[in-house]
Amino acid sequence: MFRPRPDTPAATIAVEVEGRVVRVPVGASAAAAVLMAGLSSIRETPGGATERAPYCMMGICFDCLAEIDGAPNRQSCMVAARPGMRIRRQRGARAIEMG
Amino acid sequence: MRRFDAIVIGGGLVGTAIGYGLARAGLDVALLDEGDIAYRASRGNFGLVWVQSKGLGAPHYQRWTRRSAEEWPLFAAELGESTGIDIGLEQKGGVQLCLSEAELERRRAMMEQMRTEAGNFGFEYRMLDHDELAVMLPGLGPTVVGASWTPYDGHANSLALFHALHKGFGSAGGTYLSNCTVTQIAAAPRDFRVAVGGETVGAPRIVLAAGLGNAALAPLCGLSAPVRPQRGQILVTERTNRAWPIPLGSIRQTPEGSILLGSSEEDVGFDTSQKPEIMQQIAHRAVLSFPWLAELQIVRAWAALRVMPPDGLPIYDESKRFPGAFTANCHSGVTLAGAHAKVFAPMVACGALDPMLAPFSAKRFDVPAAA
Numbered sequence: 520m521f522r523p524r525p526d527t528p529a530a531t532i533a534v535e536v537e538g539r540v541v542r543v544p545v546g547a548s549a550a551a552a553v554l555m556a557g558l559s560s561i562r563e564t565p566g567g568a569t570e571r572a573p574y575c576m577m578g579i580c581f582d583c584l585a586e587i588d589g590a591p592n593r594q595s596c597m598v599a600a601r602p603g604m605r606i607r608r609q610r611g612a613r614a615i616e617m618g
Numbered sequence: 619m620r621r622f623d624a625i626v627i628g629g630g631l632v633g634t635a636i637g638y639g640l641a642r643a644g645l646d647v648a649l650l651d652e653g654d655i656a657y658r659a660s661r662g663n664f665g666l667v668w669v670q671s672k673g674l675g676a677p678h679y680q681r682w683t684r685r686s687a688e689e690w691p692l693f694a695a696e697l698g699e700s701t702g703i704d705i706g707l708e709q710k711g712g713v714q715l716c717l718s719e720a721e722l723e724r725r726r727a728m729m730e731q732m733r734t735e736a737g738n739f740g741f742e743y744r745m746l747d748h749d750e751l752a753v754m755l756p757g758l759g760p761t762v763v764g765a766s767w768t769p770y771d772g773h774a775n776s777l778a779l780f781h782a783l784h785k786g787f788g789s790a791g792g793t794y795l796s797n798c799t800v801t802q803i804a805a806a807p808r809d810f811r812v813a814v815g816g817e818t819v820g821a822p823r824i825v826l827a828a829g830l831g832n833a834a835l836a837p838l839c840g841l842s843a844p845v846r847p848q849r850g851q852i853l854v855t856e857r858t859n860r861a862w863p864i865p866l867g868s869i870r871q872t873p874e875g876s877i878l879l880g881s882s883e884e885d886v887g888f889d890t891s892q893k894p895e896i897m898q899q900i901a902h903r904a905v906l907s908f909p910w911l912a913e914l915q916i917v918r919a920w921a922a923l924r925v926m927p928p929d930g931l932p933i934y935d936e937s938k939r940f941p942g943a944f945t946a947n948c949h950s951g952v953t954l955a956g957a958h959a960k961v962f963a964p965m966v967a968c969g970a971l972d973p974m975l976a977p978f979s980a981k982r983f984d985v986p987a988a989a
Binding site: 565566581591592611612613614615616617618 | 756757856857858859861874875908909910913914915917
């Protein structure tokens with residue numbers, strides 16, 4: 520569905536989206552990696568368990584929430600992709616150890 | 619001129635609750651709303667139905683708040699049924715955490731005074747120590763010495779409440795008029811006229827529920843409402859699994875999992891900006907209460923202005939000079955929504971306030987200052 524603009528740098532890095540290796544241009548966001556992986560959603564809402572995908576791409580809508588390198592509820596559009604980054608689906612609210 | 623049975627000025631939680639109550643009582647109501655330029659406390663509040671600290675030294679306020687809390691379950695159910703909007707009311711009591719022995723002792727004295735002042739009306743409360751609290755609240759910090767508990771408190775989704783009141787007002791036949799900044803009111807006994815957008819609306823009753831705007835509007839109807847803004851700031855965390863189903867005064871978790879942190883108070887005029895040092899204080903106290911909160915990301919924060927009368931108690935009044943004109947002002951638009959819709963509005967519909975509201979008249983401020 521999405522492809523890089525023609526003026527995108529040719530250099531790429533490899534990240535892992537839901538267990539699949541995807542090559543994305545240097546400087547891309549984690550949310551861009553999700554879109555380039557062809558996923559139709561990356562989270563399920565805590566309220567109605569409906570699916571969401573990156574939308575605003577500028578840190579406002581929170582629909583791109585994902586688990587990134589083990590950290591839950593990250594706004595993936597605000598996180599730069601790094602080589603070897605693991606991006607996984609955010610299912611509902613995060614769990615926390617209350618001690 | 620368009621004639622109505624009542625005009626309500628103010629489309630926030632107070633105005634819509636009263637407008638909803640009037641429309642449900644069968645009156646033809648015009649609700650005049652300033653629009654999105656207004657200082658909307660209704661969009662910035664914390665969402666508590668909070669009883670336990672309301673009315674210290676003012677038993678009439680304690681009774682009024684308790685009355686509203688009693689109205690809340692049926693009020694929420696009725697709103698939910700008539701609008702299809704779930705307000706998310708949870709009303710199983712609430713606790714106020716104390717982070718030092720001194721704080722706990724002050725709280726204990728306060729709760730006992732509340733009970734004494736309640737008289738035969740009764741006031742159920744308990745003081746909980748750290749160990750009792752730790753069982754009730756997972757992950758309680760060692761700094762928390764204890765807390766007060768009452769069964770009356772609760773919380774709700776205040777934006778859903780706001781939406782439901784607007785929708786319920788409309789489906790009960792109310793007329794909502796937006797972008798109506800009111801600066802003039804032609805007042806005569808039981809005859810009030812307001813020019814809005816090229817036409818005039820008239821009614822034998824008018825309710826001024828314009829929040830901070832009431833300070834300027836009340837004198838137009840022979841009333842006074844000396845309210846001032848008090849800024850409060852709120853932080854909201856990412857959603858997490860449910861920790862506590864009851865509100866904790868300045869901390870509450872929504873059923874969806876967001877945790878709201880708040881309850882700052884600042885006198886800074888009409889300034890709705892946020893201040894990092896206040897946000898730090900709010901976060902610091904929250905992390906002392908529950909150390910695991912430090913792991914959560916803050917995803918939203920805002921400031922809003924409470925509508926504060928000089929003594930912190932609501933103002934309800936009716937005009938002697940222009941019978942049919944009423945004021946309603948408070949800083950607890952959620953807590954008091956039940957009373958506004960179900961108790962106050964019927965009084966306005968009947969044309970006069972019940973004597974139980976007499977102590978809330980702004981005449982209480984007409985005391986000459988000592989020289």
